[in-house]
Amino acid sequence: xxxxxxxxxxxxxxxxxxxxxxxxxxxxxxxxxxxxxxxxxxxxxxxxxxxxxxxxxxxxxxxxxxxxxxxxxxxxxxxxxxxxxxxxxxxxxxxxxxxxxxxxxxxxxxxxxxxxxxxxxxxxxxxxxxxxxxxxxxxxxxxxxxxxxxxxxxxxxxxxxxxxxxxxxxxxxxxxxxxxxxxxxxxxxxxxxxxxxxxxxxxxxx
Amino acid sequence: xxxxxxxxxxxxxxxxxxxxxxxxxxxxxxxxxxxxxxxxxxxxxxxxxxxxxxxxxxxxxxxxxxxxxxxxxxxxxxxxxxxxxxxxxxxxxxxxxxxxxxxxxxxxxxxxxxxxxxxxxxxxxxxxxxxxxxxxxxxxxxxxxxxxxxxxxxxxxxxxxxxxxxxxxxxxxxxxxxxxxxxxxxxxxxxxxxxxxxxxxxxxxxxxxxxxxxxxxxxxxx
Numbered sequence: 001x002x003x004x005x006x007x008x009x010x011x012x013x014x015x016x017x018x019x020x021x022x023x024x025x026x027x028x029x030x031x032x033x034x035x036x037x038x039x040x041x042x043x044x045x046x047x048x049x050x051x052x053x054x055x056x057x058x059x060x061x062x063x064x065x066x067x068x069x070x071x072x073x074x075x076x077x078x079x080x081x082x083x084x085x086x087x088x089x090x091x092x093x094x095x096x097x098x099x100x101x102x103x104x105x106x107x108x109x110x111x112x113x114x115x116x117x118x119x120x121x122x123x124x125x126x127x128x129x130x131x132x133x134x135x136x137x138x139x140x141x142x143x144x145x146x147x148x149x150x151x152x153x154x155x156x157x158x159x160x161x162x163x164x165x166x167x168x169x170x171x172x173x174x175x176x177x178x179x180x181x182x183x184x185x186x187x188x189x190x191x192x193x194x195x196x197x198x199x200x201x202x203x204x205x206x
Numbered sequence: 207x208x209x210x211x212x213x214x215x216x217x218x219x220x221x222x223x224x225x226x227x228x229x230x231x232x233x234x235x236x237x238x239x240x241x242x243x244x245x246x247x248x249x250x251x252x253x254x255x256x257x258x259x260x261x262x263x264x265x266x267x268x269x270x271x272x273x274x275x276x277x278x279x280x281x282x283x284x285x286x287x288x289x290x291x292x293x294x295x296x297x298x299x300x301x302x303x304x305x306x307x308x309x310x311x312x313x314x315x316x317x318x319x320x321x322x323x324x325x326x327x328x329x330x331x332x333x334x335x336x337x338x339x340x341x342x343x344x345x346x347x348x349x350x351x352x353x354x355x356x357x358x359x360x361x362x363x364x365x366x367x368x369x370x371x372x373x374x375x376x377x378x379x380x381x382x383x384x385x386x387x388x389x390x391x392x393x394x395x396x397x398x399x400x401x402x403x404x405x406x407x408x409x410x411x412x413x414x415x416x417x418x419x420x421x422x423x424x425x426x427x428x
Contacts, residue, residue, distance in 0.1 A: 020357045
């Protein structure tokens with residue numbers, strides 16, 4: 001997606017916080033976070049900073065780090081039209097809700113139609129295809145792009161297994177991929193992980 | 207009959223302005239026990255028992271019922287978790303003691319203009335240095351709630367009792383939130399306020415205990 005890197009990271013980071021995420025989309029539409037007047041003043045001060053020792057630390061950050069990020073920020077595309085267009089794509093993507101069997105086709109079509117590179121989702125699709133092959137015929141599986149957003153540590157597929165009993169949904173298991181969780185908890189590196197929890201109470205009562 | 211217990215801030219501009227405010231309402235404060243004594247009376251009114259207290263404590267004492275009313279800052283009330291201020295009622299915002307609680311970063315952090323920048327920088331900081339950014343403040347509760355509402359989750363509160371403006375330059379914190387009326391102390395300490403970093407607009411307020419809300423004495427303040 002033709003989006004500044006910082007915006008991409010921001011959207012990924014806050015994907016799990018629905019309210020803030022829609023706030024971000026609003027901001028992306030209007031390019032609200034760039035204040036031209038302040039930028040003009042600061043661009044003049046940039047020269048002073050460039051002449052300083054680049055390794056000097058200012059409140060925990062090096063001068064080089066500050067200068068680099070400021071310049072990167074200035075280079076952000078300012079085209080509102082693109083912001084609006086991108087937001088529309090994101091919103092449409094989050095509306096996808098289809099049977100698992102159709103997922104590969106629909107996602108590829110979506111990416112093609114919106115001129116997005118499907119390279120990055122190849123691995124993700126592989127997993128979908130694998131699941132479909134293994135259990136797609138045995139169970140009725142729905143694929144939803146907007147699902148599993150409430151837990152911050154999930155990084156890939158998120159699943160929920162349930163049955164319907166007297167029009168009530170009874171959750172049997174929940175889980176997903178959390179590839180970055182270990183480092184967050186203090187381990188020195190990340191280990192790709194997948195896990196879930198089974199609701200034994202419900203399972204026994206079936 | 208029980209006397210009405212009133213508290214006024216014990217020092218500084220807030221004390222002076224509070225005294226003026228009372229005088230305007232025909233309640234002249236008399237320091238009957240000497241200038242340095244912390245108790246006061248109101249001229250020609252023997253129903254009142256007055257005491258000078260720290261502004262923060264005034265709210266605590268109204269909440270626990272040992273005071274009926276007092277003057278303090280809105281910032282201090284809001285900083286208290288609701289459970290510690292549930293018996294305190296804001297009767298009136300007063301026309302003095304104006305100050306804003308703001309987020310400030312070193313002025314040389316050119317790339318940080320707003321909270322969205324801060325959100326981004328805080329993640330980069332965590333990634334690079336393996337620890338969270340520290341925010342020095344006298345208002346940990348308000349700060350935490352505000353930061354989280356703006357998507358900044360990678361931070362740690364560094365409680366401060368005073369001279370908070372110095373923290374980013376002594377290695378004790380990376381940024382601060384503090385109360386400011388003109389912004390000159392922040393400027394003098396090489397800090398700048400973030401554009402959308404206004405956490406709270408505060409002023410002096412007249413607070414009363416909920417039990418005291420129907421007392422006739424409050425007619426003085428209408």
